[in-house]
Amino acid sequence: MFRxxxxxxxxxxxxxxxxxxxxxxxHDELLSSMKSDAAFVERYMVLDEAVGKAFDVATITRISLxxxxxxxxxxxxxxxxxxxxxxxxxxxxxxxSNFNDQSFETIEATEVRDGRWVVKTHLVKKDGGIVRLDYYxxxxxxxxxxxxxxxxxxxxxxxxxxxxxxEGLGGLRRSIRDSIEEYRSSDAP
Amino acid sequence: MRLSLVSRVVLVALASGCALSPGPEYAVYDPVExxxxxSYEISEALDRSVLRPLAVGYRKVMPTFAEKAVxxxxxxxxxxxSALSGFLQGAPKRGFRDTGRLxxxxxxxxxxxxxxxxxxxMEPQGEDLGQVLASWGYTRSRYLYVPVLGPTTVRDLxxxxxxxxxxxxxxxxxxxxWVGTLDLASTRAEVLMDTDVRDETSLDPYTFxxxxxxxxxxxxxxxxxxxxxxxxxxxxEEFDEE
Numbered sequence: 387m388f389r390x391x392x393x394x395x396x397x398x399x400x401x402x403x404x405x406x407x408x409x410x411x412x413h414d415e416l417l418s419s420m421k422s423d424a425a426f427v428e429r430y431m432v433l434d435e436a437v438g439k440a441f442d443v444a445t446i447t448r449i450s451l452x453x454x455x456x457x458x459x460x461x462x463x464x465x466x467x468x469x470x471x472x473x474x475x476x477x478x479x480x481x482x483s484n485f486n487d488q489s490f491e492t493i494e495a496t497e498v499r500d501g502r503w504v505v506k507t508h509l510v511k512k513d514g515g516i517v518r519l520d521y522y523x524x525x526x527x528x529x530x531x532x533x534x535x536x537x538x539x540x541x542x543x544x545x546x547x548x549x550x551x552x553e554g555l556g557g558l559r560r561s562i563r564d565s566i567e568e569y570r571s572s573d574a575p
Numbered sequence: 576m577r578l579s580l581v582s583r584v585v586l587v588a589l590a591s592g593c594a595l596s597p598g599p600e601y602a603v604y605d606p607v608e609x610x611x612x613x614s615y616e617i618s619e620a621l622d623r624s625v626l627r628p629l630a631v632g633y634r635k636v637m638p639t640f641a642e643k644a645v646x647x648x649x650x651x652x653x654x655x656x657s658a659l660s661g662f663l664q665g666a667p668k669r670g671f672r673d674t675g676r677l678x679x680x681x682x683x684x685x686x687x688x689x690x691x692x693x694x695x696x697m698e699p700q701g702e703d704l705g706q707v708l709a710s711w712g713y714t715r716s717r718y719l720y721v722p723v724l725g726p727t728t729v730r731d732l733x734x735x736x737x738x739x740x741x742x743x744x745x746x747x748x749x750x751x752x753w754v755g756t757l758d759l760a761s762t763r764a765e766v767l768m769d770t771d772v773r774d775e776t777s778l779d780p781y782t783f784x785x786x787x788x789x790x791x792x793x794x795x796x797x798x799x800x801x802x803x804x805x806x807x808x809x810x811x812e813e814f815d816e817e
Contacts, residue, residue, distance in 0.1 A: 449810070498803055498807065504803045504806060518799065520806065522810075530809070530810075534799075535791055535793065535795070535799065535801065537809075539809055541777075541783055541786050541787060544603070544783070545779055545783050545786070548779040552779075
């Protein structure tokens, strides 16, 4: 009986918390993408699945759009969510395209309160330089990534508020589509 | 205690800047956005036509070790601000660590060309006068975009000026046009990747730069360890206040 308890505990510690596992699997996919020689579209497909598993795109969309989100119909909200997911995947596919001996390290995972976790990690570069990557979780999924103290979600929210203010939601949609297209074309052979 | 006229003016300016900046701590406050945007556009035009090409060319021409040596040299001179700022924040350990770095790199590191201190485990502390003022309670400040020098706040302006002036003050007449150009090219090359990512990612680069600046400064004030709860603020705004 004691042995079984020990094995269960060892297994639990080896895996760590659920958020740690989510981040670790996502990092593995990023590393695979960097090491892969596959074309943009193939790497995009793989990372699309990884983003779908790890990220709460609906919450990211809601926070990114701020007040404008409340004025949207359920269908429009779904449309924006799909568009934002496309942008997030295209960004990761484009950024993580070259492997140069980088690695990821998980530093710690903390439950701030019920279901809200922070997983602190490091992206270690070849020269030993470090990029701090903190993943913020809500109900088991990532909704915010903070890189060296700068929140991706805050930047997105501020950026989008500015475009919505000057060009409306239609303008924001166009700008996001243009960005996705740029990512796709920049990786074309 | 007797204060000089300059000190009084600076203190009054800082006190008024502090009192007149509303809103939450470390948050964006940009009451003169139209002026700042104009300044940003002028700076960007200059950057696109002169500074960025200079930095790209510099990176192409310079061997990596030489580029690193130039960066180390100017960083070493500028680390005097960090050492002083550590003491002013009441963090003598940090102050002594940067003072030690300055001594080691200036001697063993051949005038700062080599970063021997980091290899010996003396990590740079990255303090500055803006962080000193924040630690003294000046946590709300209005945004300024200074042509060529870039983003800052009223609180961080002394740091921006000191940072730009230190090599000239340290090198006197040896800081000629060539050295100045080298300093400029090296400084711009250091942030090439950051600005390229910004241009690739942002829809409104001005807003993006401003938001990122405030967040970086907040992170620096907390020495890379801001309260984790703050990361959930956006969530609280959207979900918990309903």
